[in-house]
Amino acid sequence: MSSADSTGGSPNSPGSPSTAEFTRFRGTDSYLTNDSLESAVNCAVVLERPLLVKGEPGTGKTLLAEAIAEALEMPLLRWHVKSTTRAQDGLYVYDTVQRLYDSRFGDGDVGDIRRYIKKGPLGQAFESERRAVLLIDEVDKADLEFPNDLLHELDRMRFRVDETGDEVVARHRPVVVITSNNEKELPDAFLRRCVFHFIDFPEEALMRRIVAVHHPDLDEHLADQAMRVFYEIRAMRRLRKRPSTSELIDWIAVLKRSGVRDVKLDSGLPFLGTLLKKEQDMVALADQLAGGARYRS
Amino acid sequence: MFVGFLYALRERGLSVGAQEAVNLARALEAGLHDSSLEGFYDVAKALLVHRESELDDFDQAFLKHFKGIEVESQKLKDELLDWLKEAKERTRELTEEERALLERYDLDELKRLFDERMNEQQERHDRGNKWIGTGGSSPFGHGGAKREGIRVGGAGGNRSAIQVAGARRYKGYRDDVALDVRQMAVALRKLRALTREGYPDELDLEGTIDETARNAGELEIVVRPPRRPNTRVILLMDVGGSMDPYAHLVSRLFTAAKKATHFKELRCYYFHNCVYGKIYEDPQFRRPVKVRDLLADCGPHYKLIVVGDALMAPYELLQAGGALDLDEDNGIEGIVWLMSLEDHFQRACWLNPEPERYWHGNTIEYVGQVFEMFPLTLEGLGRAARFLAKGTKRKR
Numbered sequence A: 001m002s003s004a005d006s007t008g009g010s011p012n013s014p015g016s017p018s019t020a021e022f023t024r025f026r027g028t029d030s031y032l033t034n035d036s037l038e039s040a041v042n043c044a045v046v047l048e049r050p051l052l053v054k055g056e057p058g059t060g061k062t063l064l065a066e067a068i069a070e071a072l073e074m075p076l077l078r079w080h081v082k083s084t085t086r087a088q089d090g091l092y093v094y095d096t097v098q099r100l101y102d103s104r105f106g107d108g109d110v111g112d113i114r115r116y117i118k119k120g121p122l123g124q125a126f127e128s129e130r131r132a133v134l135l136i137d138e139v140d141k142a143d144l145e146f147p148n149d150l151l152h153e154l155d156r157m158r159f160r161v162d163e164t165g166d167e168v169v170a171r172h173r174p175v176v177v178i179t180s181n182n183e184k185e186l187p188d189a190f191l192r193r194c195v196f197h198f199i200d201f202p203e204e205a206l207m208r209r210i211v212a213v214h215h216p217d218l219d220e221h222l223a224d225q226a227m228r229v230f231y232e233i234r235a236m237r238r239l240r241k242r243p244s245t246s247e248l249i250d251w252i253a254v255l256k257r258s259g260v261r262d263v264k265l266d267s268g269l270p271f272l273g274t275l276l277k278k279e280q281d282m283v284a285l286a287d288q289l290a291g292g293a294r295y296r297s
Numbered sequence B: 001m002f003v004g005f006l007y008a009l010r011e012r013g014l015s016v017g018a019q020e021a022v023n024l025a026r027a028l029e030a031g032l033h034d035s036s037l038e039g040f041y042d043v044a045k046a047l048l049v050h051r052e053s054e055l056d057d058f059d060q061a062f063l064k065h066f067k068g069i070e071v072e073s074q075k076l077k078d079e080l081l082d083w084l085k086e087a088k089e090r091t092r093e094l095t096e097e098e099r100a101l102l103e104r105y106d107l108d109e110l111k112r113l114f115d116e117r118m119n120e121q122q123e124r125h126d127r128g129n130k131w132i133g134t135g136g137s138s139p140f141g142h143g144g145a146k147r148e149g150i151r152v153g154g155a156g157g158n159r160s161a162i163q164v165a166g167a168r169r170y171k172g173y174r175d176d177v178a179l180d181v182r183q184m185a186v187a188l189r190k191l192r193a194l195t196r197e198g199y200p201d202e203l204d205l206e207g208t209i210d211e212t213a214r215n216a217g218e219l220e221i222v223v224r225p226p227r228r229p230n231t232r233v234i235l236l237m238d239v240g241g242s243m244d245p246y247a248h249l250v251s252r253l254f255t256a257a258k259k260a261t262h263f264k265e266l267r268c269y270y271f272h273n274c275v276y277g278k279i280y281e282d283p284q285f286r287r288p289v290k291v292r293d294l295l296a297d298c299g300p301h302y303k304l305i306v307v308g309d310a311l312m313a314p315y316e317l318l319q320a321g322g323a324l325d326l327d328e329d330n331g332i333e334g335i336v337w338l339m340s341l342e343d344h345f346q347r348a349c350w351l352n353p354e355p356e357r358y359w360h361g362n363t364i365e366y367v368g369q370v371f372e373m374f375p376l377t378l379e380g381l382g383r384a385a386r387f388l389a390k391g392t393k394r395k396r
Helices: A003-007 A035-047 A061-071 A087-091 A096-105 A121-127 A146-156 A188-192 A204-214 A220-235 A245-257 A279-296 B002-011 B018-029 B037-048 B052-066 B070-089 B096-104 B107-126 B138-144 B161-167 B178-191 B205-214 B241-259 B291-297 B314-318 B334-344 B363-370 B378-389
Strands: A051-055 A076-080 A092-094 A117-119 A133-137 A158-161 A166-169 A175-180 A195-199 B194-196 B227-229 B231-238 B263-271 B278-280 B288-290 B303-307 B347-352 B372-375
Touching: A035 A051, A035 A061, A035 A175, A035 A195, A035 B018, A035 B037, A051 A061, A061 A076, A061 A133, A061 A175, A076 A121, A087 A092, A087 A121, A087 A146, A096 B205, A117 A121, A121 A133, A121 A158, A121 A166, A146 A158, A146 A188, A195 B037, A204 A220, A204 A245, A220 A245, B002 B018, B002 B037, B002 B052, B018 B037, B037 B052, B178 B241, B178 B378, B227 B263, B231 B241, B241 B263, B278 B291, B288 B291, B291 B334, B303 B334, B303 B378, B314 B334, B314 B363, B334 B363, B347 B363, B347 B378, B363 B372, B372 B378
Parallel strands: A051 A175, A051 A195, A076 A133, A133 A175, B231 B263, B231 B303, B303 B347, B347 B372
Antiparallel strands: A092 A117, A158 A166, B194 B227, B263 B278, B278 B288
16 A cells, blocks of 8 residues: 555545545454544544544553554554653664673674664664554653654654664654553644544443444343443542443453343442452442432431 | 634634644545545544644534535535546446445435435524534435445444534533643753762763773773752742632642652642741641741752742731731741741742732732742743752852
8 A cells, every 4th residue: 555645646536546545444343433533543544644542541542553553454563651761762772782792702793883773663663664553652651852852753754873874764654653641741743743533432332332342242131231330330420540441341251251140330349340440439439339328218 | 614714723722733734635635534524524623633622622613613504515515416427437446335325326316315405404504503414314425435435334323523513522621721731840840950879770881981992892881870850849839818819820830840750859838828937738737847847857959939929918927926827926027937948948939920010019029039039920930940950049
């Protein structure tokens, strides 16, 4: 698939072949999407801009990159950002210690610096034979200036290896998917270069389909009840961390395994630990339930 | 018309410029919007909105701008019919399913249906609820996805753009605060001072090369401790009373300071009105700390930032026993407490949310003679941070 053809060149008269070559992202069998998300992904693919995905934890931000890679049949490269990650790490790392070591013990050709330049995920994506999907996961974990340091590389899709003077230019501009949990606000200049999508929490109908994808043989009755309890818990205002899609799927998996047939929202709710992860949320829920019981009696 | 929409967004404070316009044009040229308003809504949202706090503004602007657009629907119709005509002539290129679909709808029949739908919409328009989901409704919805063939069994629940925009689902994400917190955090970064201390576990490349050369090529690894932040900050905030109007501003500063990872230590204390011997660890004034203890505990290398309006009755500042709370009467004037605080630290400043033009002829002027005072604005914060970052005692 050639990306240059899909954007440049002749104006798009109806039926012109220029977009036919471009495979649209429509989600996968296990990753359900909506029009808005598909549209954002396709914009990012066609315009060759990074796609910035935000949303509640557990709504499938990271999985989106996998789904794109699967649907468009591209290799996936992951770059998990940590608080100590520097932008440089994504491009390449010059392994000086190995080179010094080799010079001491005479293993290999020390004169060839290129042997000691190791490409980071971004560098690998640029060099990939096929167009790749690059996931930059949790970009907000890094330093405040991290996104700014990547501006040029993501814009021009090229960088220079200072040690050798080599210019690494992307053969195919990768589809870059960036996720953020909103821990830090991202700089304006960075935001302007991205296609933005905010993943909404799925509505009940979509959630039902998502659950059906993950648990195809789920008993109708249990599904109904689990969904109801789940949305009731989510509706509680006092929870710090509300359970999301991934928690629901885990929870149903445990319920299925243990052969539970009926669940309802009371103090004996089974496997609550898969839904609520914070001690204070457990307490809050117990409070609420006890309060409700008192109120009813 | 799109340009008008972009300006409508700009009016609402979205940073939409030439870059976004070009992107949008490219996306439309590539046919990503499927020639439908719904598609356009999704594409425009992805390209013109940069953060979730802008989603609500976008929806509102979209609603206002595209509600009751007739020109566009006419154009859409023409485009659609053109395509259908063309498609009929090019049936060889279509798949079996597509052909079947096309045959189900006679062109004239389709045209009639479309016109009917249009008229229907005209009526709805009169009731102020126009342009609902043409592209999404069944025969036209299929035609809408013209680029890559006809969408068969297209996903249900295609709500029209106007409906979606009208629902204003992103109201809760409106958060005009976040941007300022980031800007404040950036301003506070000027306070960063890094020193090397602790366990040496970082390779000193320069040092290693020097030592190896000195060692006649025998490898000599030199390590050093990594750079760590070494700024200790005390944030002392006035809460309640005349500070209430500025509470949001102070809380932003507090958030920015808390989030800042470049402080070795950040202590936050609260006081009311003026400092009289005691400050508090919590804004509810339940856990008091004696100022003398604080001074004994924190050396002069701490940076003191006082946030307050410094507005009070003159006797509250200048008379012994001026404290509102009689418990705090310890025979020392408020201003003396302030002086001793300022005197103790090498660098101390006062951030005042009151506009600078009100800084004369009241207690602000007195406090301003004790503390270096900066306005609590982004610019003032930047100046204050630069002032604090200088290590030595200032001369006044």
